[in-house]
Amino acid sequence: MWKWLHPYAKAERAYQLCNTLLPYFTVITVVCLVVGWVWGLAYAPADYQQKDSYRIIFIHVPSAILSMGAYSSMAIAAIIALVWQIRNAELAVIAIAPVGAAMTAIALITGAAWGKPMWGAWWVWDARLTSELILLFLYFGVLSLYHAFEDKKSAGRAACILAIVGVINLPIIHFSVEWWNTLHQGATITKFDTSAIDASMLWPLLINIAAFAGFVGVITLIRLKNEILQCEKHRPWVRDLVSRG
């Protein structure tokens, strides 16, 4: 039933698939990013309490969600790489990590810039902030572990194991605002209850989440292509591809 998936374990097919998907992700990202930023910055109404400072939510929440979403996808790819020994999955782990780290960094920076006017401090050692910082270090750990080994086979295995072990941090981040007393406010969007946010602000927020998700996709595809090229650079198909232009 799932046999049609098999050819994509081959590097060349995976490379072609990346090329096919890339334009769609690019269009979604560009459109959503432009619409989301203009709507969020200029057209969404100001918050009754936080006034215009709350507009940081339109990049803070998407980047925070995607920092965890990217980590989950990285961990799933790591499980596939370890269990089924599929090298493309291993390369995907290394392709996702940099953009995941970028999302985490954006969440931390925008959080600091929001914390200063609202809490009076750029940084507090609060459960939510600290666990998100650990997430950033986990991304760095996966990347540096991969680049620390000369032999890419053991490098991939070590990076995958760290990526899987680090999953323990995701529920800690998610529930940190409920488990501990924290300065950080609770969830804005919830799946089952009605959201704690008005539709006039929810829509631009959702569009921005789509934009950031698209961006993670775009970077992952570009970097996966690079990793495949790096691995296969002595193969005839790469040489054909390069000499063709």
Added chain:
Amino acid sequence: MQFESFSDFISMGGYGFYVWLSFGSCALVLSSVLISSLFDGKRLKQQVRLQIEREARIKKAQQEQAV
């Protein structure tokens, strides 16, 4: 439009520094990740291209030596 004028928009009701700091650093991080990823691909392809040229040169030199 929530703002009366452009300077209103920039000042963000007094929170301009924090809002633009966030959006500015976000744009900076996103664009640098994108540019470095694209650049990596260019560099890799260039490496392969140079390798192909090098091998062609070696082959040519060997042929000339044989003659």
